[in-house]
Amino acid sequence: MAISTRSFTVNGKTYTPPARPVVVICLDGSADEYLDITLAHDRMPNLKQMTLAGYRGMVRGALPSFTNVNNSSIVTGVTPAVHGICGNFFFDTDKQEEVMMNSAAYLRSETILAAAANAGRKVAVVTAKEKLRDILSHKMTGIAFSAEKANQAQEATHGIGNVESVLGLPTPAIYSADASLFVLRAGVALIEKGMADFLYLSLTDYMQHTYAPEDGPSLAFYEAIDHELGRLLAAGAVIGATADHGMNAKQKADGTPNVLYIETMLTEKFGDGFRVICPITDPYVKHHGALGSYVAVHVPENVSEGDVAAWLQAQPGITEVHNRDMAVHLLEQPADRIADLVVLSARDVVVGRTPAHHDLTALDSGLRSHGGRYEEMVPLLISHPLTPAYRSKAGGDPRNFDVFDFTVNGTTLN
Amino acid sequence: MAISTRSFTVNGKTYTPPARPVVVICLDGSADEYLDITLAHDRMPNLKQMTLAGYRGMVRGALPSFTNVNNSSIVTGVTPAVHGICGNFFFDTDKQEEVMMNSAAYLRSETILAAAANAGRKVAVVTAKEKLRDILSHKMTGIAFSAEKANQAQEATHGIGNVESVLGLPTPAIYSADASLFVLRAGVALIEKGMADFLYLSLTDYMQHTYAPEDGPSLAFYEAIDHELGRLLAAGAVIGATADHGMNAKQKADGTPNVLYIETMLTEKFGDGFRVICPITDPYVKHHGALGSYVAVHVPENVSEGDVAAWLQAQPGITEVHNRDMAVHLLEQPADRIADLVVLSARDVVVGRTPAHHDLTALDSGLRSHGGRYEEMVPLLISHPLTPAYRSKAGGDPRNFDVFDFTVNGTTLN
Numbered sequence: 001m002a003i004s005t006r007s008f009t010v011n012g013k014t015y016t017p018p019a020r021p022v023v024v025i026c027l028d029g030s031a032d033e034y035l036d037i038t039l040a041h042d043r044m045p046n047l048k049q050m051t052l053a054g055y056r057g058m059v060r061g062a063l064p065s066f067t068n069v070n071n072s073s074i075v076t077g078v079t080p081a082v083h084g085i086c087g088n089f090f091f092d093t094d095k096q097e098e099v100m101m102n103s104a105a106y107l108r109s110e111t112i113l114a115a116a117a118n119a120g121r122k123v124a125v126v127t128a129k130e131k132l133r134d135i136l137s138h139k140m141t142g143i144a145f146s147a148e149k150a151n152q153a154q155e156a157t158h159g160i161g162n163v164e165s166v167l168g169l170p171t172p173a174i175y176s177a178d179a180s181l182f183v184l185r186a187g188v189a190l191i192e193k194g195m196a197d198f199l200y201l202s203l204t205d206y207m208q209h210t211y212a213p214e215d216g217p218s219l220a221f222y223e224a225i226d227h228e229l230g231r232l233l234a235a236g237a238v239i240g241a242t243a244d245h246g247m248n249a250k251q252k253a254d255g256t257p258n259v260l261y262i263e264t265m266l267t268e269k270f271g272d273g274f275r276v277i278c279p280i281t282d283p284y285v286k287h288h289g290a291l292g293s294y295v296a297v298h299v300p301e302n303v304s305e306g307d308v309a310a311w312l313q314a315q316p317g318i319t320e321v322h323n324r325d326m327a328v329h330l331l332e333q334p335a336d337r338i339a340d341l342v343v344l345s346a347r348d349v350v351v352g353r354t355p356a357h358h359d360l361t362a363l364d365s366g367l368r369s370h371g372g373r374y375e376e377m378v379p380l381l382i383s384h385p386l387t388p389a390y391r392s393k394a395g396g397d398p399r400n401f402d403v404f405d406f407t408v409n410g411t412t413l414n
Numbered sequence: 415m416a417i418s419t420r421s422f423t424v425n426g427k428t429y430t431p432p433a434r435p436v437v438v439i440c441l442d443g444s445a446d447e448y449l450d451i452t453l454a455h456d457r458m459p460n461l462k463q464m465t466l467a468g469y470r471g472m473v474r475g476a477l478p479s480f481t482n483v484n485n486s487s488i489v490t491g492v493t494p495a496v497h498g499i500c501g502n503f504f505f506d507t508d509k510q511e512e513v514m515m516n517s518a519a520y521l522r523s524e525t526i527l528a529a530a531a532n533a534g535r536k537v538a539v540v541t542a543k544e545k546l547r548d549i550l551s552h553k554m555t556g557i558a559f560s561a562e563k564a565n566q567a568q569e570a571t572h573g574i575g576n577v578e579s580v581l582g583l584p585t586p587a588i589y590s591a592d593a594s595l596f597v598l599r600a601g602v603a604l605i606e607k608g609m610a611d612f613l614y615l616s617l618t619d620y621m622q623h624t625y626a627p628e629d630g631p632s633l634a635f636y637e638a639i640d641h642e643l644g645r646l647l648a649a650g651a652v653i654g655a656t657a658d659h660g661m662n663a664k665q666k667a668d669g670t671p672n673v674l675y676i677e678t679m680l681t682e683k684f685g686d687g688f689r690v691i692c693p694i695t696d697p698y699v700k701h702h703g704a705l706g707s708y709v710a711v712h713v714p715e716n717v718s719e720g721d722v723a724a725w726l727q728a729q730p731g732i733t734e735v736h737n738r739d740m741a742v743h744l745l746e747q748p749a750d751r752i753a754d755l756v757v758l759s760a761r762d763v764v765v766g767r768t769p770a771h772h773d774l775t776a777l778d779s780g781l782r783s784h785g786g787r788y789e790e791m792v793p794l795l796i797s798h799p800l801t802p803a804y805r806s807k808a809g810g811d812p813r814n815f816d817v818f819d820f821t822v823n824g825t826t827l828n
Contacts, residue, residue, distance in 0.1 A: 032446065032450070032472075033470075033471060033472060035450075036446070036449075036450065036465070036470060037465065037470065039453065039454070040453070040462050040465040040466055040470065041466065048454050051450070051451065051454040052454055052455065056447075056450060056451065056454065057447060057627075058446075058447060060761060212809060213471075249809040249810060251809070251810065252810075253806065253807070253810065255806070313740065313743075313744075314743060319744065326727065329727075329728060330727075330733065346811060347474060347811045348810045348811035373787070374791075377788075377791070392667065392669070393667070395626060395663040395665070396663060396665065396666075396667065396762045397760060397761045397762035
């Protein structure tokens with residue numbers, strides 16, 4: 001059956017896919033330095049070829065620079081203000097409960113994936129972490145499963161069963177390079193078997209949290225990613241790749257984590273009643289200990305929000321403090337799901353709640369993390385030449401969540 | 415005569431140079447993308463070799479991300495708060511005059527270059543733009559001249575005369591690739607002739623203001639830079655290279671400049687009396703029309719500074735507004751040389767004064783500029799392996815003005 005090229009419109013943007021497999025990849029945690037160093041070692045020949053034949057540049061991600069936020073933006077093409085996912089974790093004021101924000105119940109926008117399926121594409125979503133599957137497959141007809149729980153996928157609920165035998169891939173450990181490589185290999189297999197022609201492949205950043213760009217395991221990881229890019233290109237795919245966020249070491253000179261415990265600091269200064277939410281919090285303990293460079297602060301009623309903001313802004317290591325209105329205006333946040341204040345920290349600093357809230361013993365190495373302004377800029381790679389209009393767009397202020405637009409609409413394949 | 419390895423201390427840091435030529439290069443306006451694309455074309459083999467043998471990573475520049483600010487930081491190793499140079503141009507409240515800030519009279523710190531000369535090194539400064547020469551050669555015994563006025567250098571005042579015949583290099587046009595390449599070629603010649611063993615080579619960003627990273631003339635320019643890096647390495651130099659700032663297109667979708675004229679906007683909103691200073695202003699009209707992503711605002715006495723700040727912060731395209739205290743705290747500014755407010759703009763937006771203050775007809779292409787947060791992160795390259803201590807430092811929050819420290823103290827040559 002021919003691949004559908006029927007246009008579809010979602011969240012105000014029209015997509016007209018080419019008659020070949022479309023693959024968008026979220027290279028979770030891929031600060032540009034990871035590509036730079038591995039390329040210098042001549043270990044990413046396919047990425048190099050994509051750069052030469054297509055496009056490589058930098059794009060601005062959504063804030064906070066976290067996984068769920070940016071994956072949601074990528075599959076919807078809109079900001080967190082529109083789609084509503086502003087963290088992995090938040091304080092639901094309706095429920096008066098701190099909850100994971102990994103349910104599609106919190107998603108306020110249609111996805112490009114669901115719309116593509118409705119327009120006749122065979123859509124597949126493969127994500128490393130199970131936590132993302134529900135959001136990414138929202139209202140979507142097609143295949144959606146995670147590397148983490150690949151062996152639990154069922155035809156009725158995931159659009160595919162017996163993944164291990166059908167695709168010839170064993171379910172990987174989640175804290176591994178294989179968790180991400182599985183996602184890419186599954187993508188290749190789905191295309192080769194004619195099971196999908198419109199794919200979103202979302203990796204995990206365990207490797208980037210654990211290794212610096214020049215570390216041997218990281219070089220080997222990116223080389224292995226590149227090998228799968230080559231197989232996707234050989235299968236005729238047009239590929240768009242970006243990242244949800246960058247990654248920086250967040251350590252002191254002695255190698256210990258560089259943490260500001262914001263709830264502790266505020267309680268000491270202003271008294272009890274503060275609630276600090278770390279929206280990086282997720283079920284994966286070996287990545288970051290729930291420490292990132294962005295927290296949300298609920299200020300008790302008897303304390304002046306302005307006083308708290310001014311005091312926080314003057315603390316070393318804090319780079320930005322915004323009240324709700326400014327977080328909506330400057331950071332594209334949904335007003336009803338953020339706290340009174342949001343706080344961003346420096347390139348080498350993370351913000352946390354209290355020492356008791358963060359278990360750093362599970363980390364496999366020093367602390368590397370993200371969430372703030374210094375992990376906002378990420379690479380964009382497109383495998384095929386951009387049209388003049390999209391080349392011009394790339395020269396403005398393109399976003400990582402324009403990646404479907406660039407990949408589907410932006411190349412000379414159209 | 416043997417090369418001196420005597421230690422020297424300046425601005426609180428001790429430098430112990432190796433017994434070989436030390437060359438620090440400021441690749442003016444070199445956003446990392448310029449390196450990425452040229453490397454993908456296999457046109458920077460020496461930079462690639464430096465990455466493999468030494469170090470390549472990202473470092474944080476000084477703000478505002480302008481040339482004089484960052485060159486001053488690089489040669490002193492300290493922030494603008496310490497050395498006092500916070501723009502190319504400012505309103506001198508003592509003189510009640512708007513003046514260029516390119517005189518060493520404004521520099522408040524000793525330089526590494528002068529200290530190296532005092533410790534017995536043969537120091538040479540070569541800068542593309544004459545505007546930097548006075549600051550960079552402050553109290554320095556040695557050679558200091560610009561590409562722009564190479565043929566006017568005199569032994570008595572510049573430490574070298576007859577540059578064209580001594581070095582075999584013609585004085586280049588300032589609006590050219592050659593203006594920068596001359597600087598590197600002069601550095602090679604000075605080492606080869608035994609005239610210098612401790613060099614600071616500061617290029618100009620005419621090419622980056624004029625061309626995007628993937629444009630043919632830019633690729634050829636970086637290839638030519640790489641050729642000179644190879645000659646410096648062949649001459650036995652240890653090389654540290656960084657940039658003063660990055661570079662972004664600042665245009666609307668139709669290719670016209672994306673400008674907010676802040677003094678015009680404030681006058682319309684709050685009335686007369688505002689003075690907006692564009693610290694990017696310099697004598698070179700073809701680069702940017704005095705439009706960058708950072709301006710300083712002097713607020714008239716009858717208007718509330720807080721009201722102005724709040725209003726500005728809410729305008730689309732404005733990303734940060736800080737009063738004097740916060741500009742000192744967050745942006746490392748000298749309190750007595752900035753205005754009441756400083757204003758930063760978005761990746762694709764520049765801020766100006768009034769339309770009459772900016773002549774854009776001289777630009778050789780669309781508007782590409784810098785000055786704000788999105789031009790803060792720049793590459794750092796070191797030609798030789800870093801020691802474990804400096805590798806650790808590179809993994810923290812290193813600055814572009816640590817480049818002398820990394821190059822002189824940080825490699826296994828020491």
